Amino acid sequence: MPRSSLTAVARSATSADADRIADICTSAYRAAYRELLPPGYIDRTVDIYFGSARVARQVPANPPKWFGYQVAEEDGRLVGAAGGGMTGPGVGELHLIYLEPAERARGLGTLLLERVTEQVRAAGGTEMWLSVFLGDGAGIGFYRARGFQPVETVQADLSREDDHIRSLRMRRILD
Numbered sequence: 001m002p003r004s005s006l007t008a009v010a011r012s013a014t015s016a017d018a019d020r021i022a023d024i025c026t027s028a029y030r031a032a033y034r035e036l037l038p039p040g041y042i043d044r045t046v047d048i049y050f051g052s053a054r055v056a057r058q059v060p061a062n063p064p065k066w067f068g069y070q071v072a073e074e075d076g077r078l079v080g081a082a083g084g085g086m087t088g089p090g091v092g093e094l095h096l097i098y099l100e101p102a103e104r105a106r107g108l109g110t111l112l113l114e115r116v117t118e119q120v121r122a123a124g125g126t127e128m129w130l131s132v133f134l135g136d137g138a139g140i141g142f143y144r145a146r147g148f149q150p151v152e153t154v155q156a157d158l159s160r161e162d163d164h165i166r167s168l169r170m171r172r173i174l175d
Contacts, residue, residue: 008079008108010115013069018056021069021081025050028098036135041165045157058083067119072099072108079103082112084120087129092120092174094130109142117174126174131156131167140168148172 013021026046033042048054061068064086072080080099087093097112120128130148132139133156140150148170159165 008072008074010070010072010111013059013071015059018059019052020078022050022052022055024081025098031101064123070115072112080108080112082116084116086123090126092125092128121174128172130170134166134168143170
């Protein structure tokens with residue numbers, strides 16, 4: 001049973017965190033989308049984006065396009081990962097937030113979102129974008145509750161013509 005009080009901290013990942021980040025992203029992605037997306041799409045995404053070698057290459061920041069992985073750590077254990085960067089002048093993008101499935105609904109996603117938002121602001125960002133799968137009610141609700149508004153529907157990354165997987169692009173103006 002997850003702990004109810006949030007004692008986690010958000011920090012920049014180190015190379016020693018890479019395997020754990022890959023594990024978190026893989027397990028969270030599979031758990032979040034197993035009822036929503038075709039198994040082949042899930043496998044393809046996990047293989048391309050969350051393999052240990054790729055995650056290890058992406059731990060370091062490459063600003064402004066990538067601020068590096070950010071992690072939520074609690075009691076010496078990583079429980080979540082996030083990442084974002086700038087896509088243009090004043091425009092930030094949240095690329096991912098994934099939590100250990102048992103750690104959801106404790107404020108960890110908000111902690112990581114705030115961490116990436118502060119990085120976007122520090123880089124001169126005045127707005128922030130993200131993509132969430134159509135049909136992901138929990139994800140859409142999470143982002144709407146934090147000020148993101150739907151803007152458009154697009155073909156999802158890695159989607160093929162025959163699988164018709166769509167993402168909702170959402171935006172939030174930063175104060």
